[in-house]
Amino acid sequence: MKLALLGDLHYYRPIDSVESSRHEAFFNNVFKAFFRNHYDYYISLGDMTHFGTPEEFQEIYSVIGSFDSSEDFQQILGNHDAISQSKYDLKKQLGIPLYWSIDHKDARLIFLDTTREKSPSEWSGIVEGAQLEWLEKEIEASDRKPILIFSHHPIFNTTDHSTENGLYISNSDEIEEILSRKKGVGIFFNGHNHTHSIAHKNGWHFVQSAAVLCSLSYREVEVTENRITINTVFIKNPELDQLRQLIAENLDGFALIPGVLAAGEEKDHSLIVDLVKTKI
C-alpha cells in the first residue's frame, strides 16, 4: 500500500485579480505534483483551508476534483477547517464522518478528529468521550497488524514544538495510555506545527509534516509485508516556491516558518520501520 500525505495547505479565497492568478497557479500546481504518482490514498492532514468557510472548501475541492485520483482523497479536519462552521455542517458539506478507519490488508488506517468546534482562540487539540472509546476498540481490533494514525494535532512532547502552547492535543496522556496497548508497530502522523519532524516515544513513531506554505513538499508512505518506508518529496520548482512565499506572507494569522527550518533535518525526512524484527 502506498500513501501520499499533504501538510497544512491553508487555502484562502483571493481578494483581487492579482491574488487570483497567483492562487490558481500555486494551488493547481501543488495538487498536480501531489497527484502525479499513483498512491492508494492521498491524505490531507488538516488545515486544508484557512477560514474553513463553505466557499473555501467548494473552491479547493473543485481543484481536487479535476484530478482522476480525487476519489482516493481523504481529509481529516484541522483547527482552521473547523473555525467557521459547526461539525454538523462540515460533515454535511464534505460528506465525511468526523473520524473513521480503513482496514487495509497491510495496515489499519485510523483517521482522527482532534479539533474543537468554532474555536478561533484556542487552537490546541482534544479527543473526547465516544471517539476515545472508539480508538481503544480500533487498537484492540488491529491486533498485531501495523496501525497508521492520522491526526491534525501531535501528541504532547513528541515532534517539534509539541510542548508549546496550543501545539499539541491537550489530553495527550489519555491517548498515550490507549496507544500503549498496541501490539506491534504504530505510527502517528500529524500536521499543525508546520515543520517536518520525526520522533520516537514508548515504542511509537511520530511523523509530523510541514505546512505546504512553509516547505513545498509532501510525504510518501509505503507499507509492505516486511517494512514501512516514509520519505519526503520536495517539489523543486523555484517559481512555485516564490508564489508559496508570497501567498504565505500575505495570509493573516498564518504561522510562517522559514523554509529551511520548516524542512527540518535529514533525520526528519525519512524513516524505515522493520516489520519483521518487531513482529516478536
Ligand SMILES: [Fe+2]
Ligand atoms: Fe496550520
